[in-house]
Amino acid sequence: xxxxxxxxxxxxxxxxxxxxxxxxxxxxxxxxxxxxxxxxxxxxxxxxxxxxxxxxxxxxxxxxxxxxxxxxxxxxxxxxxxxxxxxxxxxxxxxxxxxxxxxxxxxxxxxxxxxxxxxxxxxxxxxxxxxxxxxxxxxxxxxxxxxxxxxxxxxxxxxxxxxxxxxxxxxxxxxxxxxxxxxxxxxxxxxxxxxxxxxxxxxxxxxxxxxxxxxxxxxxxxxxxxxxxxxxxxxxxxxxxxxxxxxxxxxxxxxxxxxxxxxxxxxxxxxxxxxxxxxxxxxxxxxxxxxxxxxxxxxxxxxxxxxx
Numbered sequence: 540x541x542x543x544x545x546x547x548x549x550x551x552x553x554x555x556x557x558x559x560x561x562x563x564x565x566x567x568x569x570x571x572x573x574x575x576x577x578x579x580x581x582x583x584x585x586x587x588x589x590x591x592x593x594x595x596x597x598x599x600x601x602x603x604x605x606x607x608x609x610x611x612x613x614x615x616x617x618x619x620x621x622x623x624x625x626x627x628x629x630x631x632x633x634x635x636x637x638x639x640x641x642x643x644x645x646x647x648x649x650x651x652x653x654x655x656x657x658x659x660x661x662x663x664x665x666x667x668x669x670x671x672x673x674x675x676x677x678x679x680x681x682x683x684x685x686x687x688x689x690x691x692x693x694x695x696x697x698x699x700x701x702x703x704x705x706x707x708x709x710x711x712x713x714x715x716x717x718x719x720x721x722x723x724x725x726x727x728x729x730x731x732x733x734x735x736x737x738x739x740x741x742x743x744x745x746x747x748x749x750x751x752x753x754x755x756x757x758x759x760x761x762x763x764x765x766x767x768x769x770x771x772x773x774x775x776x777x778x779x780x781x782x783x784x785x786x787x788x789x790x791x792x793x794x795x796x797x798x799x800x801x802x803x804x805x806x807x808x809x810x811x812x813x814x815x816x817x818x819x820x821x822x823x824x825x826x827x828x829x830x831x832x833x834x835x836x837x838x839x840x841x842x843x844x845x846x847x
Contacts, residue, residue: 593801595664596639604643605636607667608658610651612741614766614830615669615793618646627830628667628795631686634826635811651721655679658798665808666796671723677846681799683809685792685845686823688838690779691724692764694742694749694757697775703756705780706731714755717748724758727782727789742767749774760791762831792840809842 599605609616609624616626624632624646633644647663654666658680672682693703701714709716710732717737718724728736737754739745742764745757750773757764761779768776782789795812797805815823820837827836 592803593798594803595798595801596804596807599636599664600640603641604645605632605641605665606645606647606663607632607665608647608649608654608663610654610668611648612651612668612763614762614832616646616667618648624667626669627687627827627832628669628793630826630830631812631815631823632665632667632795634815635808638811639807655796658796661798665804669793670796671791671793672842672845674847676796677842679799680796681802681805682842682846683795683797683805683812684842685794685838685840686812687793687827687832687836688840689791689793689836690761691727691758691782691791692761692779693777694745694759694764694768694774695755695777696749697773699775699777701755703777706733706758706782709733709756715753716756716758717745717754718758719745722759723789723791724760724782727784728758730784730789746771746774762836766831790840790845792838792845794842 607616607624607629609618609626609629611617612626614626616624616628619625624644629644629646636642636644647657649657649662651668654668654670655676657663658666666680669687670676670682672685676682695701695703701708701712703709703712703714706716706728708714709728715735715737716728716733717739718728719741720738725736725738737748739748739757742757742759745754745759746767748754749757756777759767761776764776768774782791795808797808812823815826816837816839820834823837824832824834
């Protein structure tokens, strides 16, 4: 199935983005900035929720390193066997931060649900985990423009015996569905009327659940599902499809997140990202293609549009 149109149109001036790849955080954890300063040399910490210019970029240039929050989710962002951050998002980060004068990228792995609280608590300087951009998250962090747009897919038994193609199929056929912890697909399923979704730790647990017959399908992004089932003799992936909520596409576009107090940092990063997208995404594709991302995953949607 072809990807959804990544450009604005007369029909979809403002994309529907109320749901995300992993479901919305249950609310930001209120943490004291004084207890977890992440940028040495800052004379003061802006009040949480204040969108200011910020000087973190200068601090990071001086110290020569930046800490990135990742969620250990291949292929978006994870720690490789060498202990270094790898994946689509960290690979982009390495290129852009070097252009910004920061040579070393240090990964800080956390659970996905801890990414925004950890960023606000200054445990790391930026979220580099392919986080879906949506209005609720935009109230908590500043997003760069998205660096990809992703469709969904299901893990099913070999041959897809139930003929599952969309969430509506799961609902109409009364099938059992699972998804990953904090995945947006839980929200997509509930929007389709599937009230009972089994929540599992990740796609690996999803493979076991499907293979053992505990569920009929596991929902995830097409790239996460595809990489998980590669080489499996028990399960396979369905064709990618566009999730729909209330009759409109629910675009899964992910990007880097920054603290609300660091607009200068976000803007400088975004400027370099847009350079990578020039010439039909040629340079960006060189960076992300080793992780399974292709031309169909590229998008010219903006964070402003996705934040609504």
